[in-house]
Amino acid sequence: MxxxxxxxxxxxxxxxxxxxxxxxxxxxxxxxxxxxxxxxxxxxxxxxxxxxxxxxxTSKKSIFPNIPFNSSDIESIKIKAYFGLVCKMFSFIPCIGVLFLITGVIFMIMALISLQKESNSNFLVKAYILSAVLSIFGVIIIGIGAVMGVVFGLGFVSGGVMLIILGFVLMIASFYFYFKYYKEMTNITNDPFFMYAFYCKVLWLFLKLILIGYLLIFIAVILEIIAWARFKDIKKLA
Structure with a gap:
């Protein structure tokens, strides 16, 4: 059996x-x-x-044998989410930050696949992947635009500015899917802290060029960690 x-x-x-x-x-x-x-x-x-x-x-053996990544119980889902959040906290390190960001996204997708299966959600993973991909490409394009403007001289400034604008457009688009993701997480867990984290990230997007922007993204990460820590029940969606 x-x-x-x-x-x-x-x-x-x-x-x-x-x-x-x-x-x-x-x-x-x-x-x-x-x-x-x-x-x-x-x-x-x-x-x-x-x-x-x-x-x-019969479950497949995990490449991390001491961590229950193959399981779909709440504690296992939370462990995968914590790994994702910790990796993403180092995404601001120059040069290698993108690698941390991508690693964090992979861990979080692992957690969300399990959560989507248990909650019968049909949009959770898709919303997160779209938001993450748009965000990663937005950061990369903004970085390329900045390098073109600073390193290659005035002849490339206009092109660099256009890339930076395009990057910000992608970032804004990613926040639409972030909203859908955090809204779905709130519905599944019945915990408003996920939406609190989203609101802080929205403020960060518009204030990231000044010091308070970095404070807001730190607060957003803390709120999201609290949300995952408070997560105790999975609501079955219709």
Whole structure:
């Protein structure tokens, strides 16, 4: 029978029933040195005792064996989100900041894929990817425009300005999809802190050229971390 591990010693079978088990009943346990909650399994039912035996974990093995990235339970989703947020906090480092940003986006997409599956949302991942891609290209284009204006001299200033304007247009477009993403997150988690984080990011977009802009993006990150920390239940969407 197919099923999913709900927690310590409990499997939910595809028949809707729950079966107890011991870790010693898992045949390939050594391949999964992580939190087992949320992992999919194949097992044999002992009808007399209502237990599962000869259990095989069928979820793919994570490349990070000590972290439950393969699971879809709330704690696993939050861990992936935290990794994404931490990486994105280093996105302002010159030259290598974009690499941190891309890594953070990948971790966050991993978290959102699990969350979308559990919530039945049909737009969460798409909205985040569109917002992230537009934002990354916006930052890159603004950087190229600035380099053209400063390094290559006055002959390239007009072209550099046009690229910077284009970059800001892409950034503004990304915020539309950020709004859709944060709105969906608020609906799924019933937590307004996700929208608070979005409002701070909007203010940052218009004030990023002055010192207060950096303060706002820091506040936005803190608010988003708080939102993920407060996240306890997943609302099933229609």
């Amino acid at each position: 197919q099923g999913k591990i709900l927690g310590d010693g409990i499997i939910s079978g595809e028949d809707g029933k729950r079966y107890s088990f011991e870790n010693s009943d898992i045949v390939n346990l050594s391949d999964f040195n992580c939190n087992l909650s949320g992992l999919e399994v194949d097992f044999i039912v002992d009808e007399n005792q209502g237990k599962a035996s000869e259990i095989f974990i």
